[in-house]
Amino acid sequence: MAQTISAWSINPKTTQEASMLHKYLELASTPAVKAARERYGSAAQYAKLDGTLGSDGPVRNDRLGPAEAEFISGRDGFYLATVSETGWPYVQFRGGPTGFLRVLDGHTLGYADFRGNRQYVSIGNSTVNDRMSLFLMDYAHQRRLKIFGRMQVVDARDDSALAETLSVPGYPGRVERAVLIEVEAFDWNCPQHITPRFTEAEIGDVLATVRNELASLRAENDRLRLERELLSRQLADA
Numbered sequence: 001m002a003q004t005i006s007a008w009s010i011n012p013k014t015t016q017e018a019s020m021l022h023k024y025l026e027l028a029s030t031p032a033v034k035a036a037r038e039r040y041g042s043a044a045q046y047a048k049l050d051g052t053l054g055s056d057g058p059v060r061n062d063r064l065g066p067a068e069a070e071f072i073s074g075r076d077g078f079y080l081a082t083v084s085e086t087g088w089p090y091v092q093f094r095g096g097p098t099g100f101l102r103v104l105d106g107h108t109l110g111y112a113d114f115r116g117n118r119q120y121v122s123i124g125n126s127t128v129n130d131r132m133s134l135f136l137m138d139y140a141h142q143r144r145l146k147i148f149g150r151m152q153v154v155d156a157r158d159d160s161a162l163a164e165t166l167s168v169p170g171y172p173g174r175v176e177r178a179v180l181i182e183v184e185a186f187d188w189n190c191p192q193h194i195t196p197r198f199t200e201a202e203i204g205d206v207l208a209t210v211r212n213e214l215a216s217l218r219a220e221n222d223r224l225r226l227e228r229e230l231l232s233r234q235l236a237d238a
Helices: 023-028 031-040 066-073 121-128 160-166 200-237
Strands: 077-083 089-095 102-105 108-114 131-138 143-155 175-188
Touching: 023 143, 023 175, 066 102, 066 131, 066 143, 077 121, 089 121, 108 143, 108 160, 121 143, 160 175
Parallel strands: none
Antiparallel strands: 077 089, 077 131, 102 108, 108 175, 131 143, 143 175
16 A cells, blocks of 8 residues: 655645745635634734735645646545535535546646436536535545635537546446536645545555465465375374
């Protein structure tokens, strides 16, 4: 299994980055959020990052890089949040083959939307408010990536080429739509309180060595058993 990597090792890397405007925190830091930080004593900690001290100057966490692309390509699912016109948030889990969420460029994600239970809650919400949020989890290594973006849904009949580009070869699901996400910002989360969980494939990787060792021990045991039986016959005939 791959070595555990702390999400905080990716963000930030330098002292300069630590003082740059953090795009995700800027978007998330509404007046009510900043008021909560003031009340609970963390306002100064985030003042340089969330735009409190000004939004001019260089910005970070607004464009996906190699670390984010690698992480996203290794996921087989994600949580998608949208908001209805009545203000109610809605979260659903989208699953599929590993890598079905594609990084098209530093500002664009895309995936094939397969036919499901036909409730169309996320799809409907996106027609009145295209803002959305993604939560991508790697439970085994206690890593998570949050993304703010804008969601565009394209009917497969209207753009068959795009649907084909985002389709997953060999996957049995029927592609009804292509979903494009314009990435506004991202944030790596602290690994604290993420309970490690493992997929069948991840456990299989770890157990492969154990199975090989067990097979070798069984073979050695069978060899010793045969040698013992042969020696017992030789002693009986002596």
